[in-house]
Amino acid sequence: MPQASLPPVVVDRVHKRFELPxxxxxxxxxxALHPLRRSAVDVLHAINGISFAVPPGEFxxxxxxxxxxxxxxxxxxxxxYAVDSGAIYVNGRMSTFIELGVGFNPDLPxxxxxxxxxxxxxxxxxxxxRRFDSVIDFAELGEFVDLxxxxxxxxxxxxxxxxxxxxxxxxxxxxDEVLAVGDAAFQQKCFDEFERIRASGSTVLFxxxxxxxxxxxxxxxxLLERGHMVELGDPEQVGNRYLELNFSEQAREAEKSAAAAAxxxxxxxxxxxxxxxxxxxxxxxxxxxxHRHEAQAAAQDAFGRGAEEVAQxxxxxxxxxxxxxxxxxxxxxxRADPQPGEDRFNDGAGEIVDAWFENDRGERxxxxxxxxxxxxxxxxxxxxxxxxxLFGLALQNGRRDPMVSASNLLTQxxxxxxxxxxxxxxxxxxxxxxxxxxxxxxxxxxxxxxxWIDHREGMFSIVVTGTRxxxxxxxxxxxxxxxxxxxxxxxxxxxxxxxxxxxxxAATSASVPVESAP
Amino acid sequence: MTGLGRxxxxxxxxxxxxxxxxxxxxxxxxxxxxLAFFGSALGYLWQLMRPLMLFGVMYVLxxxxxxxxxxxxxGAYLLMGVVMFTFLSEASGGAVTSLxxxxxxxxxxxxxxxxxxxxxxxxxxxxxxxxxxxxxIFLFAEGGSLDWTWIELPALVFMLAGFAAGLGMILSVSYxxxxxxxxIWEVVLQMMFYGSPIFYLITKVAKDKILGIKASxxxxxNPFVAILEQAKHAxxxxxxxxxxxxxxxxxxILIPVGIWLAVIVIGFVVFDRQAPYVAxxx
Numbered sequence: 001m002p003q004a005s006l007p008p009v010v011v012d013r014v015h016k017r018f019e020l021p022x023x024x025x026x027x028x029x030x031x032a033l034h035p036l037r038r039s040a041v042d043v044l045h046a047i048n049g050i051s052f053a054v055p056p057g058e059f060x061x062x063x064x065x066x067x068x069x070x071x072x073x074x075x076x077x078x079x080x081y082a083v084d085s086g087a088i089y090v091n092g093r094m095s096t097f098i099e100l101g102v103g104f105n106p107d108l109p110x111x112x113x114x115x116x117x118x119x120x121x122x123x124x125x126x127x128x129x130r131r132f133d134s135v136i137d138f139a140e141l142g143e144f145v146d147l148x149x150x151x152x153x154x155x156x157x158x159x160x161x162x163x164x165x166x167x168x169x170x171x172x173x174x175x176d177e178v179l180a181v182g183d184a185a186f187q188q189k190c191f192d193e194f195e196r197i198r199a200s201g202s203t204v205l206f207x208x209x210x211x212x213x214x215x216x217x218x219x220x221x222x223l224l225e226r227g228h229m230v231e232l233g234d235p236e237q238v239g240n241r242y243l244e245l246n247f248s249e250q251a252r253e254a255e256k257s258a259a260a261a262a263x264x265x266x267x268x269x270x271x272x273x274x275x276x277x278x279x280x281x282x283x284x285x286x287x288x289x290x291h292r293h294e295a296q297a298a299a300q301d302a303f304g305r306g307a308e309e310v311a312q313x314x315x316x317x318x319x320x321x322x323x324x325x326x327x328x329x330x331x332x333x334x335r336a337d338p339q340p341g342e343d344r345f346n347d348g349a350g351e352i353v354d355a356w357f358e359n360d361r362g363e364r365x366x367x368x369x370x371x372x373x374x375x376x377x378x379x380x381x382x383x384x385x386x387x388x389x390l391f392g393l394a395l396q397n398g399r400r401d402p403m404v405s406a407s408n409l410l411t412q413x414x415x416x417x418x419x420x421x422x423x424x425x426x427x428x429x430x431x432x433x434x435x436x437x438x439x440x441x442x443x444x445x446x447x448x449x450x451x452w453i454d455h456r457e458g459m460f461s462i463v464v465t466g467t468r469x470x471x472x473x474x475x476x477x478x479x480x481x482x483x484x485x486x487x488x489x490x491x492x493x494x495x496x497x498x499x500x501x502x503x504x505x506a507a508t509s510a511s512v513p514v515e516s517a518p
Numbered sequence: 519m520t521g522l523g524r525x526x527x528x529x530x531x532x533x534x535x536x537x538x539x540x541x542x543x544x545x546x547x548x549x550x551x552x553l554a555f556f557g558s559a560l561g562y563l564w565q566l567m568r569p570l571m572l573f574g575v576m577y578v579l580x581x582x583x584x585x586x587x588x589x590x591x592x593g594a595y596l597l598m599g600v601v602m603f604t605f606l607s608e609a610s611g612g613a614v615t616s617l618x619x620x621x622x623x624x625x626x627x628x629x630x631x632x633x634x635x636x637x638x639x640x641x642x643x644x645x646x647x648x649x650x651x652x653x654x655i656f657l658f659a660e661g662g663s664l665d666w667t668w669i670e671l672p673a674l675v676f677m678l679a680g681f682a683a684g685l686g687m688i689l690s691v692s693y694x695x696x697x698x699x700x701x702i703w704e705v706v707l708q709m710m711f712y713g714s715p716i717f718y719l720i721t722k723v724a725k726d727k728i729l730g731i732k733a734s735x736x737x738x739x740n741p742f743v744a745i746l747e748q749a750k751h752a753x754x755x756x757x758x759x760x761x762x763x764x765x766x767x768x769x770x771i772l773i774p775v776g777i778w779l780a781v782i783v784i785g786f787v788v789f790d791r792q793a794p795y796v797a798x799x800x
Contacts, residue, residue: 006523007523010522010523018798079526079527079528079628080528080625080628080797081798082795083526083528087525087526089524090523091522091523096627099627102622102623102627105549105553108549108553112549115545119541120623120627125544
């Protein structure tokens with residue numbers, strides 16, 4: 001019996017790295033020919049100093065993207081991999097379910113496979129035989145006991161494996177994504193079983209991608225990213241962070257390419273004879289030579305500070321020349337951070353210089369949390385005088401359904417006259433009730449009649465994160481109430497009374513003393 | 519930091535519970551043995567067919583064509599050698615790839631790693647047990663009889679299994695690192711087949727003018743040969759020399775015994791050292 005005061009699982013600064021040889025030396029011949037050559041190895045730090053403790057009875061979730069190290073961690077916990085440094089302590093009987101049906105052999109009937117699997121999981125053959133019937137009962141496979149496993153459907157096989165798994169009573173369970181299996185009815189059964197395990201006070205460590213399961217079962221969760229723990233705590237919060245991480249990967253890729261472009265820009269300025277594109281531009285646009293240097297400096301800054309700020313300041317301080325500079329900054333920025341999905345129409349009379357989303361704290365962001373207010377902001381610059389322009393914003397979800405279409409057309413169609421060179425900031429604020437998804441953002445500016453001045457279809461995209469995912473296009477906040485009126489209170493109390501009397505009668509006839517609950 | 523519970527040290531050769539090692543070895547061996555029988559109509563007969571075919575060919579060759587058969591109950595003598603060699607070759611040859619064949623277990627679950635090569639040996643041991651019955655039948659058919667010296671046989675089989683396990687331990691972990699262990703081992707086995715008195719008599723080697731007694735001692739240094747000789751002496755006929763006698767009634771017997779022990783000890787040490795990393799290296 002474990003001591004109650006000790007946490008069932010303690011992980012103390014665990015490191016695990018794998019050496020991946022660039023060319024695997026597999027044969028003695030290679031060794032013999034190159035006895036001294038140490039093959040080059042890539043060292044992969046799968047787990048980097050992770051520490052945590054799981055208190056008794058907790059359902060602890062481990063989440064992370066592919067390659068984040070969560071399965072490696074589980075395998076270290078399970079004792080499949082030896083850790084490089086740090087220590088793992090376990091207090092109690094532990095069972096691991098890295099995979100369902102370990103050791104299953106398709107050529108053997110269910111009976112042998114159950115025995116095999118049970119032995120692998122640590123039951124003795126005698127225990128295995130004793131529990132065989134309950135395994136088969138739980139899996140609902142009574143009539144297929146003597147059927148070879150290869151003739152089972154996948155679902156049947158999974159049911160069998162899961163049934164064996166839950167027969168191993170352990171105080172600590174390590175489970176690696178085994179829930180996403182079986183048909184709906186069986187899945188429900190598995191969930192029920194998990195609830196039972198949870199209620200029985202077992203400690204569970206559960207690795208998954210399924211945020212729904214994390215929210216549903218876990219008391220606490222941990223988020224791993226590249227071998228580091230990035231979040232530990234409330235499953236809701238961890239779930240949101242996970243989604244953010246997941247969707248911001250593309251943004252990070254873009255950042256990386258921007259950094260690369262910045263480097264490229266630096267080398268360009270270092271050598272006065274610039275690249276083809278630059279000399280092309282020089283020939284076509286000789287008079288703005290001076291501004292080009294400005295623009296380039298600005299562009300370099302832009303990668304440090306954010307292109308929009310620079311574009312904005314340079315555009316605001318100068319008029320005609322500023323426009324050029326801003327345009328070039330933008331061109332540079334676009335080159336650095338291409339928007340592959342963008343489809344732009346521009347008639348030259350003005351342009352949307354930059355646009356972004358801000359969260360409820362006014363920070364520029366690529367991910368928006370569900371249920372929070374958010375603001376779309378766009379900077380528009382007019383090159384010509386425009387009367388009563390229309391500013392619009394459209395959002396499309398992943399299936400390209402139009403989800404938001406906002407403009408001043410209905411509320412304020414006549415904004416007046418905007419002068420050439422004028423800088424306009426246009427905002428749309430709303431409470432974000434959009435379902436978690438990726439949204440394409442399309443800002444546009446058009447003339448009063450509706451003709452586009454600048455229309456940037458899919459200029460960028462934002463991600464809405466949230467753990468509510470019902471499949472609806474929007475996740476409206478709602479209250480739900482169920483009014484329940486019993487048909488006849490008197491009839492019910494009569495029924496209850498009769499049942500109680502019957503019970504009492506049974507008790508007396510069996511002459512068993514019955515303690516009635518107070 | 520002690521007193522936090524049981525530290526998880528990662529996989530090992532033996533594990534913490536010897537009963538679990540045994541249960542696993544037994545279950546794995548039994549399953550494999552069963553699988554060899556399922557799916558074919560004649561089951562065990564096929565299992566027996568390979569040694570029997572080899573035996574049949576050699577019997578015809580040496581008895582009828584070369585007329586070399588000189589010992590008592592030559593049929594049983596030959597079959598005994600073939601059956602025991604088949605065991606060694608099956609057990610060690612199977613052990614070579616055993617860890618790789620069991621990849622799905624090794625990478626997915628913590629268990630005493632030693633169960634894998636041991637199960638291969640145990641499974642071959644089941645076959646050997648059945649095949650030895652056939653040897654006995656042959657012996658009786660040739661006019662041999664049950665002798666009290668047969669009680670040596672279980673001990674000899676146990677020693678042979680130990681030798682196979684020792685080889686299996688070395689070979690299985692080496693194969694994880696170096697894939698050409700397998701072809702090399704196949705060649706070694708073939709050499710061992712001809713280097714063992716299976717179809718010839720060790721006494722004939724000793725009496726040979728060119729080879730001489732020293733050559734017979736060299737052959738006898740192989741623990742397999744020593745075990746085989748002793749088994750033939752104990753089971754087939756006492757006219758065949760015991761291992762002790764074949765090694766000159768002297769301390770030379772310590773050579774095969776020493777090699778036998780070394781193979782097992784080195785095998786275990788090598789396996790034990792590599793066991794924690796097998797899952798990563800597969």
